[in-house]
Amino acid sequence: MTTIGVIGLGRIGAFHTETLSGLTGVDELVITDERADVTAAVAAKHGARAVDSVEALLSAGVDGVVVAAATPAHAELTLASVQRGIPTFCEKPIASTAAESARIAEIITGSGVPVQVGYQRRFDAAFAAAKSAVDSGALGTLHTVRSTTMDPAPPPMDYIRGSGGIFRDCAVHDFDILRWITGQQPVEVYATGTVQGDPLFTEYGDVDTAAVVVRFDGGALGLVSNARYNARGYDCRLEVHGFDDSVAAGWDQGAPLRNMDPGNEFPTGPAHNFFMDRFTEAFRTELAGFVEVAQGGPVRGATVADAVEVAWLAEAATESLRRGAPVALESVRKKVSNP
Template sequence: MTTLGVIGLGRIGAFHTETLSGIDGLDGLIITDERTDVAAAVAAKHGAKAVDSVAELLASGVDGVVVSAATPAHAELTLAAVERGIPTFCEKPIASTAAESARVAAAIAKSGVPVQVGYQRRFDAAFAAAKRVVDAGELGLLHTIRSTTMDPAPPPMDYIKGSGGIFRDCAVHDFDIVRWVVGREAVEVYATGTVQGDPLFTEYGDVDTAAVVVTFDGGALGVISNARYNARGYDCRLEIHGFDDSVVAGWDQGAPVRNTDPRNDFPAGPAHHFFMDRFTEAFRTELAAFVEVTKGGPIQGATVEDAVEVAWLAEAATESLRRGAPVRIEEVRNA
């Protein structure tokens, strides 16, 4: 009998609860949210049991915990689960800042409790295949890897306020996938960004459109593009170029762009609407892999150590945007 807990039942927590309710080998779900009305509604919809507090959930004997609460709560909730020896899946990012992520990672490493981090792109069929092709050496020496993430519309501005900014909240997915595929550490980032949408982005010290150039050890360049207003749909692509060959992942019929070439009707659509429909299968595979972790299996996705490296990239990008100049990873790591 395997029972999982889910803490935090907003957009992604409710979706994870739905996904988990369809995963084989899972016998029960115990869920909670600061908002008990939300927990009761999600429980009723997906056949889970709602409890009124995190303490009650952690004391209930669950075999694993999914932390999908708002970002500022990740560190405390993950450590609370780990202190009880409960294998944990934490949504990205593992903490609000890189320094805090490093502290959380040190405590987790000391505990020996397995923690998987929610970078689901690693479980997407196309992205995973791209990684295998690179690892097999089929592209030769990599020179450029482009990663795009554009949301159809911004999340609620209350979410933006606590998100840590576009690099810690959104670009982290690009940083993780690019770093994972390249297989090298980043040495420097150069970030820029603008606000053309809701002025609250400026008030919260954030941007709605961003670009980052990441220089990797060895010389490969990562080119990352993010936007919060992309009405045609959820655009998530990876383009990898090597001296010998090139591949793309995410260029499917649902790629949310109109092709102006009259002789070519690709992509035919319908466009991906949002991360939930684009990554439904990846989320399922990712959470099924976590269920195996609760049974003693290895972590197949991003580890806490990966998440810390990604957090330093986000930190350096945030600082680079502030300064208007390139920032070396070593500099923020040693600050």
């Protein structure tokens, strides 16, 4: 019998509950949220057991916990689960800042309790195939990796106000993929951005469109493109270019682009509408992997160490945008260590 707990039943938590309810190997779900009515509704829909607090969930004999609450609660909830010795899946990020992420990761590593972090693109079939192609050596020396994330519309401005900015909220997925695909470590970041939409982005110190160049220690260059306004659909693509070959992921029939080449109808659509429909199978594979972790298996997804490195990248990109100049990753780490 494998029992999985889910803490937080907002958009992603309810989605994860639905996914988990259909997975072989999950015998029972125990769920909770601060809103009792939401907990009851999600429990009734998916046949889960509703409890009225985090403490009740952690005491319910769960074999694994999925932390899907709001970002500011991730660190506290993850540590509460780990301190009980319960394998944990934490949605990104594990904490609100890079320094806090590093502190939390150190505690988790010392505990020996497995923790998986929610970067689902690693479990997408096309992204995984691109990774295999790189690892096989078929592409030769890597020179350029392009990662794109564009949303159909911005999230609510109340969310933007507390999100930490486009690099901490959105680009972290691109940063994780760049590190994972290349197998190299970032050494320098240059980020720029503009606001052409809602002026509240400027008021909150954010941008609605951003571009980032990442230089890696192996010589590869990563190019990240992010946008909050892409009405044709949710655009998430990857290109990996080497001296010997090039591969792509996300160039499927749902890519939200109109092809201007005469006589070429690709992509035929319909366009992906949101990240949850684009990555439905990736989320399923990711959570199935976590169920195996809860049953005693190894973490196959992003680790807390990976999450910390991504957080440092986001920190460096945020500083680069502010300064209008390239920022070395090492300088950001030193600045935080020696304020």
